[in-house]
Amino acid sequence: MNSSLNSLFSKQPPTTTEIDAFIAANEFPLVDGNNITFLYRGGAEQVLLRSWISGLNTSQPLERLKESDLWALTIELPAGSRIEYKLEVIIGDQHSLVLDPLNKITAKDPFGANSVCQGDGYTRPLWTQPDPDARVGTYQHATLPSKAFGDNREVNVYLPARFRRNRRYPLLIVHDGLDYLQFAALGTVLDNLITNLDIPPMIVAMTQSNDRLKEYGADDRHAKFIAEELLPFLGDQYPLLDEPKSRGLMGASFGGVATLHTAWRYPGLFGCLLLQSGSFAFSDLGQHQRGPVFDPVVRFMNQFRQNPGVPAEKIYLSCGIYESLIYENRSLVPLLQRQQIDVRFEEARDAHNWENWRDRLQNGLSWLFPGPVWMVYE
């Protein structure tokens, strides 16, 4: 148990006032080196820590402390870790999955929000937070007809501050672009990285799918849409650098699959890929165990692993160590390197979530698209 919590309970059950004071004086969960103590206060029959982290049980019970209304659980978490969780509070037949009431830090995602445990040494990078001195980009919205899908597709385009039509810009196309904006602070990150000269001023096109598990799962229609429809459309609308090395494609999870698949179907078109926690499931033997939605992904990945070619010259991959996909991502690295692709792989003590992807953006983007910081001496 955490030492300060231990001293609170050292003699006899603390009074309500003492517990109030203890809670007011601390931030939760309690971080003591690698020991993290989760605390819940309230009446319940059972309280569980719920997390979706490879390596930990998805459900771990908190222990009621003496006769108090405090519940606690201490787990070990390596330095620099960041995990997302909820608490499950059970009263009678009622099971409530709630944010940790004692923890103000939360992370949002398309399914809602989670509480965030920041392990010893983790700090949110400054460049992910709004900087009043950063020059802010603007956004444009467009609708383009897609023959590949037989419907209209929306695209939101980020234009860097001081955008000028007589200059030419690198292009990055982002899968789940609106989610990246909303849950991974992509707009703020772009503004900051461009202002800090870590990346060049660039145009970033955000795409979004209403049926991503199908369309991003190695779907030829999607590859065709990106390569033969969206890219020419953007080329007509915006002043782009017309060379593969200034053209990037990016995505996370199934968006990573869509990125790799599109680049593989159109080799040489995109010079840079940014793949985050790609759902690169494959089966060397027998059937995969990930459910039917992964069937086309596994078919593609098996084919890809057999014949990878050179989908792009430079590929940045990242994956959380606390993800079940870490094995698949790690195993992709030597495969790509054997193709003489310039590969950079980064692992993080985090899981399959948007803030993990957010925190890797500086390294990924600045490696794929080095900014002028090298040339600028203000």
Added chain:
Amino acid sequence: MSELQRILLGPQRPTINLGRVREVALPEGPMAVISAGWQEAEADIDEVYEQVQSPLLDLKLYQRAEQVFSEDPNLHKAYRQRQDRLQELQQLYRMRLRQLMTAARRIRRAKAARDLVEAELQHAVAQLRELDQHHLGRIATVYDEFADALGPNSSGLLADHIAEINTILEDCDSVLITGGNVLVLLNRLQLFDLKAQLAKRHLVAWSAGAMVLSDLIVLYHDRTPLGRRDVEVLGPGMGILHDKIFLPDARKRLLEKDVSRISVLHERFSPADCITLNSGSFLRLYDNIIQTAEQVGYLGESGRVQGLSPG
């Protein structure tokens, strides 16, 4: 004019010391400003005026170059080809540089008899020097190709701009060059053939502005998001100040405590002095001789950044 003053400063953030030029006895009259390193923000020179309190004549080199490129496609094409070739050349140079730098780093850390390590390190540094020289030679070749491709007086528009700039400069005994993108700045100075004009004037320059005045421009940054990069030669500068390489913002960009690496840098560029210009630095030279050096350092043989003294 007898002795020409060159006032060199570090970054103007967080400490702004450009105003100190008012302490220096520069001739009265307007001062020409070159802020092409700021690219699109070239015209934002109000703060410069606030500091120097002297009439400014903006040479608008960036804007002029944009106009020349848009109206003279042949020149633009040749120029772009030159820049593409230089960029490719720089990438090839980096490949070789990385190998030599890696070798030098490993030798430095090798657990072997000191005399053996020293001898190998010396040879590794000699190879680095040789590579830098080779690179400069190759750059010169690309510049020659560009000049040949254009032929003499190929662009009337460019010549018009050069004449206009020279006319403006007739009224200016001093030129001020701001920091910014060192490559863009250098390219504009070269495009408008300003070496001779700068050489015969008093100069005030900071950061990239100081870098371009030297014989040699060296790029460095040990604290990029992806960590340290190999220090590389960009190419020759305008050649107005000799045997000096300027390293602006060294306190932020250079890992000053890496003694053995700094010692290698010293050796690599010797006999030139690698001079650090931080925010607040003030360096005054008469012609090429240092008269005043405040908060100015240099990379010493010992591998430490040492204070620079006049003389």
